Amino acid sequence: MSKVAELPLDDAGIGNISDYRSNSLWRLTLRRVLRQQSAIIGLILLGLLVFLAIAAPIIAPYDPDQVLIGVEDVKKRESPCIHILGCSTDKTQHLMGIDGNVRDEFSRVIYGTRVSLRVGFVTVSFAVLVGTLLGAISGFLGGWVDNIIMRILDVVLAFPFLLLAIAIVSVLGPGLTNAMLAIAIVSIPSYARVVRASVLSVREQDFVEASRALGASNWRILFGRILPNSLPPLIVTATLGIATAILDTAALSFIGLGAQPPTSEWGAMLASERNQVFSAPHLVFFPGLAIMLTVLAFNLLGDGLRDALDPRLVHGAKK
């Protein structure tokens, strides 16, 4: 990976060799990311979500699928009971209330973090993998291969995102895995385009020419030289893509094409209680808030990464 040397100047403006520090692009990026408030908020939020996902069995007071009929004296769609907010201590505390199937909503929301983060990472990883391969081949080989791949991707992009995902799921059948696959398929073109554009610009650079002169194979040049240098824009797109993937999978679940009951997926949880919004708004409010905060975390982080990795914005010209 490219190295950037920072040479602090002394009073006379001459570099002090003993203070020489060598920083990888990633360390520099991290430092720049950490200088941005929004990115820090995104990172903190994301860290919290990852912690919730990992520690769900410890944090959640109940199993997400446990029906509390006969276990506790609670009613269907009961409002939240929080002791410090005045709820009687005789009653068991339910921070987000009870859902329509008499389950603890808080536990379901906490476990939902696992589902949503998995959805985001798996979907985007698949799309990035296929998209990178297509974009790299397209950009590197050029000619008719490039033309065919790009025209096919143009067709995919001609459909509104969620609409095509809906059409694909109606072929594959409803379910969380199929919904994730559909979202991954429709997001492939974005990654392929980003990688292709990077490959096109990187492949003309001198170090690639040098590798070629040294006798490196096409495969080695593409995967060893060009792709690692095309990573920054891909990372930004992927981070923002996780946000979109989580949002769209929740939307598919909301219309009944994604996660099926009793999965504690936020979109599906919201859908099953949407007709009760007037009588039990907490059952709609909390899952939605959870989706929003998760998406917000990735959006903030993605924006921060974009600003940190954009060379035009490095020297104080940050927007």
Place this chain on the structure above:
Amino acid sequence: MTQYIIRRLIAAVPVIVGVLIVTFALARAIPGDPCTAMFGEKATPAVCEKFNIDKGLDKPITTQFWIYTQDILRGDFGESIRFKRPITQILIERLPITLELGTAALVLALLVGVPLGVISATRRNSPVDVLTMIGANIGVSMPVFWLGLMLAYIFALLLKDTPFQLPPSGRLSAGMEVIPFYELFGWELAEGTFFTKLLEFLGNFYIFNSLITFNWAVLADAIKHLILPSLALGTIPMAIIARMTRSSMLEVLGLDYIRTARAKGLSRWNIVMKHAFRNALLPIVTIAGLQLGLVFSGAILTETIFGLSGVGRSLYEAITARDYPIIQGFVVVISVGYVTVNLLVDLSYGFLDPRIQLD
């Protein structure tokens, strides 16, 4: 310019052909054969054989695609399994609802998003800027279906019996009736002609219809019903547009010619609106055009929440009922519409920025 338009139109043809191939393939890939989907338990071998011959399903796949393309070019999208009615007729009734909603949402997004972005950029790092950007970040992260439900809860229940109360569903209040303008004007229409269908289509735009028939009560009621859905649908595009306007304006405001304009002593308004905004417009138009896809996708969710029988909700119902001809027909119409709007956005560049040589 004409040459450029023709070139872009020709370039759009393969994409539209691709869209047709994809929807054709999707419909064929759906599990179960069309006959069973259409007739259910009544799908006996004899019935299916006749159905397959009638629909051309016994012919080679390439011939089937050719028939399908010809039908679509004629505006014939087939018949709905559930309603046993031509899909074109369903589109005439329901597309205006989605277009009305989408237009209202986009207008709202532009009317609020662009000024907010401009103010944010000109007052960078001020409380207005910080608040706008926090709002925009939250706005782009909000699930449209959640926002819709929360808006309905706030404006229909919490603010009930206040002047801010708004209806959470439907297009008009009970008792309100819309008489299509062609009926009110006493026009004699020949059944089944393209012109009649066009008038029926236009008559289903309640706002347009009530405007030209001077029916102010219906107009006010229709607008009142449109506020919540368009607010729900328009929030994400609004946030995206505000962010794009801000960043585009900041880029332009940092250029030398703006400093020159300042040095010349031009007023702040003059610099921002005449010099900067005009040049910052291109990315804004691009992003606004791209929001159309988001609006169509969001319409599926918004219409479901607000009980509007538009294309989005019909599509949702068609999916639940496995009404494949409707899914196929609607997906084609929406996608072709999307391609067309993107084409128009591309073409608008030349008008917005004369420096772009389209030829």
